Amino acid sequence: MSVTELTYRQAIARAIADEMEIDDRVLLFGEDVGAAGGVFKATEGLQERFGPARVLDTPISEQAIVGCAIGASLRGLRPVIEIMFADFAGVCFDQLANELAKYRYMTNGQVTVPVTVRLANGAGGGFGAQHSQSVENWFLNVPGLTILTPATPGDAYALLRAAIRDVNPVLYLEHKGLYNLTGPVSDADLDVIGRASVVREGSDITLVASQLMRHRALEAAELLAAENVSAEVIDPRTMVPFDYETVRSSITKTNNLICVQECSPGGSWGATLIATLAGDSLELFDAPPLLVGGDNTPIPYSGALEAAWLPSPERIVDAVRRTLAY
Amino acid sequence: MSVTELTYRQAIARAIADEMEIDDRVLLFGEDVGAAGGVFKATEGLQERFGPARVLDTPISEQAIVGCAIGASLRGLRPVIEIMFADFAGVCFDQLANELAKYRYMTNGQVTVPVTVRLANGAGGGFGAQHSQSVENWFLNVPGLTILTPATPGDAYALLRAAIRDVNPVLYLEHKGLYNLTGPVSDADLDVIGRASVVREGSDITLVASQLMRHRALEAAELLAAENVSAEVIDPRTMVPFDYETVRSSITKTNNLICVQECSPGGSWGATLIATLAGDSLELFDAPPLLVGGDNTPIPYSGALEAAWLPSPERIVDAVRRTLAY
Amino acid sequence: MAAERTAATRRVVEKTKSDERGLELLAKMLEIRGVEDEVQRMFTQGLVRGTTHLCQGQEAVAVGVCATLKQGDSMTCTYRGHGAVLAMGAQADAVFGEIMGKAKGLCGGKGGSMHLTDVAVGAYGAFAIVGAHLPITVGLAFASRYLGDDGVSVCFFGDGTTNIGAFHEALNLASLWKTPAIFVCENNLYGEYSPLRTTTPIERLADRAASYGMPGVVVDGNDVFAVIDTAEEAVARARAGEGPTLIEALTYRQVGHSRSDPAKYRPPGELEEWLARDPIVLLERKLAEDVTDPARIAELKEQVRQAVLEALERAKSWPDPELDARFANVLA
Amino acid sequence: MAAERTAATRRVVEKTKSDERGLELLAKMLEIRGVEDEVQRMFTQGLVRGTTHLCQGQEAVAVGVCATLKQGDSMTCTYRGHGAVLAMGAQADAVFGEIMGKAKGLCGGKGGSMHLTDVAVGAYGAFAIVGAHLPITVGLAFASRYLGDDGVSVCFFGDGTTNIGAFHEALNLASLWKTPAIFVCENNLYGEYSPLRTTTPIERLADRAASYGMPGVVVDGNDVFAVIDTAEEAVARARAGEGPTLIEALTYRQVGHSRSDPAKYRPPGELEEWLARDPIVLLERKLAEDVTDPARIAELKEQVRQAVLEALERAKSWPDPELDARFANVLA
């Protein structure tokens, strides 16, 4: 594949197709991923192309879906499964956190568990408190899971192919607000797990932001540019393992850090990042590193409330101003 | 009740009994909490005393247990439920994180959900990776849950009574390694939710540590005293809401902070604490705030490995030395 | 107010299938149909956010079951719960308001289409995680046993829900503790876009009751009187302390699963077949047989239509919530 | 090595209930009993950490079922799984070693008593979260279907486990997809300290199979030959692509639930009744009827006893893991 323009949604379907094409062990199952092509249409055409033996619809039973993927992976298969709205990770949390994440460790390496779990993350669409969460934050304290959070079609494609090839369990979080985003996709570099990307260079402050917030951080950076503030924007792309090094080099230059995240502060990836850098790079900070995130509440439904709940470019700009004025 | 000496385990049974005695709406259910008095014997005698209508054994079905408690609480009851090993929160995570935590918010206050969920937390007992976790860290990013982590019989008693009286949902985490600990118990002050306790005063460094780690931090403080280092030890007691103020006043004095926790760093309460203080009190730090915790792995079974996994007083002392030498 | 409303709904319980009663049932079903049709329109107009799941074609189940309840009883339902919440007596304007995220919506705009709740009329919540409310219903019912009142708790859910773990745990505990719970499975043949037979290895879902030692009964969910008869038996059993019942109501979702679904997966003719058995059509026909004056039915239809449209206009005129409202009611 | 061991176990499948075969089954059951008795002793001596769940009295289930398997088949079990893992052919010293947390234990000391795993003999794991391995077994079985081999997957679990959600979801999916899975419920009358009737509203757990459209069969779990016959049928069905079976094996846990449990909740006489039906005693009696020389049985018993003790001594002599080993095998 040379570089193509695809939507984020198409990039996902393409990544799965490309891996299924070259590896018979790859299969896909989940609720309505087959005949219907997925509730987010991110698996459209795959059942037609690869047949119902490799693209299967399941009953509504997420524990069975995850468990079945684990078991199949033990026999060498490479299951890609969909949990639909990421919030449904709650009903199969044990399978993800206690089984999938720990299986290899508890058996001292007798098994590998190459399962890719796709989940649709994030707020902003008016889906309410039980269909809008960013669930990477539920799993940060569960060693054994690799967690990916693509924000562009290109990253969605590369990270998903990398996830499927990875012999370890991967949670792959798709942001619902990005499915329609268009961008270039290529297979030139699939070695992307654990590598942040500097998506805008700058010298005054480092904004670390993922998924929908990456795009808002970029908007904020544009607004700031008009004020002669030069913001560097980094998309971690991978939550676990986190590329601290790229962030560290950035703040070596900017000496200021703000994490922009789509969740409340407690136990968040942003808090983890700040604590880590406070612990090993305290001297780099000119001002206190800040967390700009969702409110410390469940996510409200009403359009007005949800918009207020989510960090806006303006809120990011505000936080930058406060930081630089410190 | 005047001051009595009880074990941590007895303090729990006593707290439940004292609330059941004065409030008919309080009831207890869970697996083997009744006839058998609990697998940790923390509910011994309660069924005999209050009868099987108020102390009930359930099938092995944690989703049903939590859901039933939620439903009962909507009708004004005050269910206290046991999930036994805290790790089993995985099989009822949806009920805890998506239903219990959000119910009041999603209905805009039409309901109150006064459920107390007891869970047995923590490592050190040789129970292996699926029976040793500190699950407060799974729920930090779930607004709506109050999370309590008592470390002494006195706190176990007061926090549990406060939890049962609280009209909001509470996760009450008992540490398995502390059930046999003896200490004074009194009902003089039950207003303890959200209040940290300074358990040892000191001037050189602040150690924030909970549950088993509180006791190790105290041991470390003794070792440090022999080196003329004066460590202040703070037990947060409540993870959510967290008493930042007490920690902040302490580091205003000591200018140094180490969190000692029984879990890996990602998404942990210690990381949240450090990020919060780095954000609002950066100027207070003489040296980088550190996290001393479990390794970034599942918890191994073997005695030798588990002991190495858990922070020891010596590891804490080491970290303090490094901090003060900064 | 709320109590009066449920009282109104409750009056229909009288066993006599009188004119009056039939017309009341019809009015409620027409109201639900009217609300759902308007919500569909609002969605197209961009007035509804996220998603919405409508119940056109399934009205007889909610209306029939809720007609057997009395004050103090409770009900839980799903994201496809507008009908059930209205059947309990919630006001249409507050329902519309919530769906539009207005301050005066049932949940102040915090819940939305999938979470309509009106505790004042016994509607304890609509749940968006499949199966999650079944255990909660067990607790609502258990409380009646514990408190010694004779309340019952009804839970509506879909056919697809019978495959999830929470279903199993809830029915098991409900039966073991003989709680006064009534589990109403609305078998509308599909879970999302999947026909039941592609996700479920058995056909008769009521058969699953045997695993829990409780009665499992099948009923024509498009026949409101049949639903009432079946529900009455289950309610009586529950009130008598004999434990829960699983009711499988056979019905059909005349629209797509959710707003974005054109329902192309339906075999040809299926929709038409079920439209011919539309519960409102069936009830009207029955009433006509019972010599109800056709003019009265026409008049009722017009009345309900007007009331729904007025409710909608009222709700549209309401303001959005204040932004600070988003911080309220995390804790009590 | 591993392959040879399973081969040895597998040889017993021949349908003829010959002397040799009976003696092999007896040897395996004696080995399990011997290991469990020693683990109990070790626990008392403080050589075992945490907790441990023993299966004395249930040996015929694991040995009977595993005797019907062949190479390429897989097995999952619970924290009470020492017997099942030994029945698959795991070495006793590595079992002891793991339980003592030694470097040469089956899982290098990372798993412990509740997580014995020996993939080389098809023992894919022992799980400590009730019900968690049932969905995983579906996946193991599904893989055979996907790969087109004729492997089957057996899953052992307890009576109490039939009340948890994962049981329901797993059996449903297994049946829908006609996976070659065999669900073996060891009904030992208790879940922890709770008698089955206090937690489960029905008595015959095999009846739950009907909810999934699969056969449910009950077997005397203390009669190893009956277990073999029943398992053979299920295995044949699975290999033929006809889907899963639920087997309910009636048996008894002669010891407490876990190390700390004196099992005072048993009604008087119950233990004695079941001890009289001890599976090893039953098998010995059967072999005696089949004119096996009593001296051979005595000799076998002594051999197995010696082998177990030697395995234990070997395992005791092994070192603890290196401390750095704790960082290994989080990821591959």
Ligand SMILES: Cc1ncc(C[n+]2csc(CCOP(=O)(O)OP(=O)(O)O)c2C)c(N)n1
């Ligand atoms: C745990 C969980 N899994 C998946 C979903 C997505 N989902 C929403 S509705 C639905 C179908 C439910 O089907 P059924 O129970 O038949 O109810 P119906 O929609 O037909 O009323 C699914 C799978 C969900 N909300 N929760």
Ligand SMILES: Cc1ncc(C[n+]2csc(CCOP(=O)(O)OP(=O)(O)O)c2C)c(N)n1
């Ligand atoms: C999800 C979960 N809940 C509770 C437990 C605690 N627990 C361990 S064993 C057990 C009893 C299981 O009973 P049964 O399935 O009959 O198996 P048995 O122990 O009798 O072999 C329980 C409740 C657990 N391990 N996992």
Ligand SMILES: [Mg+2]
């Ligand atoms: Mg349906």
Ligand SMILES: [Mg+2]
């Ligand atoms: Mg049992």
